[in-house]
Amino acid sequence: MSFPGKKTYPGTGTFPASGAATELVVRTDWAPVPRIEVNFTQLDSAVKTATIYRVSDGRTMRVRGGVKVSALGAVAVIDYEAPNGVPSSYRAEMFSDVDATVSLGFTQSPIVTLEFEGTCIHQPLDPTLAVRVDALAGTAVGLVRKFNGDAVLPEGARVPTWIGGPRQGLTGVPFVFLTTSFVDADKLQSVLGTYEQSQVGVMCIRTPPPMRIPRTFFAGNFEMSEDAINVHAGGEDIQFSFTADEVSPPAAGLVRPAVRRADLDAAFPTRAARDAAYLTRFYRDTDYSLAGSAG
Incomplete structure (x- = not known):
């Protein structure tokens, strides 16, 4: 499957006793808007949750939908609010508990620039x-x-x-x-x-x-x-x-999910078929080609 306007930037992050990997995918199509897909993988087994930040345009802001999210081995979020025409980087603060109270430090990412017309x-x-x-x-x-x-x-x-x-x-x-x-x-x-x-x-x-x-x-x-x-x-x-x-944006923890449970149910006849299609839950949750399958 091809994706117009796609650019992928792999990189490595830093994390105690871990080689956390980072991949940023820049998409300039309007499906629904230009955006950056942020993927942190190979997280240490001690990581339970994470909050993802964008560093860009002289500001550090939490990425919408990336606040205190489950991070069992990997974590991903789509940044629909990534700025246009200026460099951006991302960092995930990782926590050893589901309540996100005990920080284990930050990953890092490459620097990318999302550019689109208008x-x-x-x-x-x-x-x-x-x-x-x-x-x-x-x-x-x-x-x-x-x-x-x-x-x-x-x-x-x-x-x-x-x-x-x-x-x-x-x-x-x-x-x-x-x-x-x-x-x-x-x-x-x-x-x-x-x-x-x-x-x-x-x-x-x-x-x-x-x-x-x-x-x-x-x-x-x-x-x-x-x-x-x-x-x-x-x-x-x-x-x-x-x-x-x-004004301040709405709370960063609020977002319309890209792939809903209804989309997965519409794409696969049974739960067994869905489980067989993906190696891990991370790959299932980041199969954005299924977005909107349920209408």
């Missing part, structure tokens, strides 16, 4: 709700990062003392996006929910360099305006405009 917008809790859009002039201009606090003048002082917290994320970031089909326009609206299906009011926006916002930007606190450009003339170009604040 801007990807998707629902963090369901990457199948995604669309590719074009960023127009006016996007991410006039960037502002605030401090939350006050300048307080102590008694007898000539200048005030600043009392407050650290610098915050971006606020009031303007976005102007273009879709060129009704299908894509409907996809963008579905990221935030429909009449029948509610979604969390946060979008994951991944823009390419040199735009001066985080490559993985979580947008919240906004109202999206939809403006038809040429629909009156028979076209399908629609412009979407909104101003958003940078």
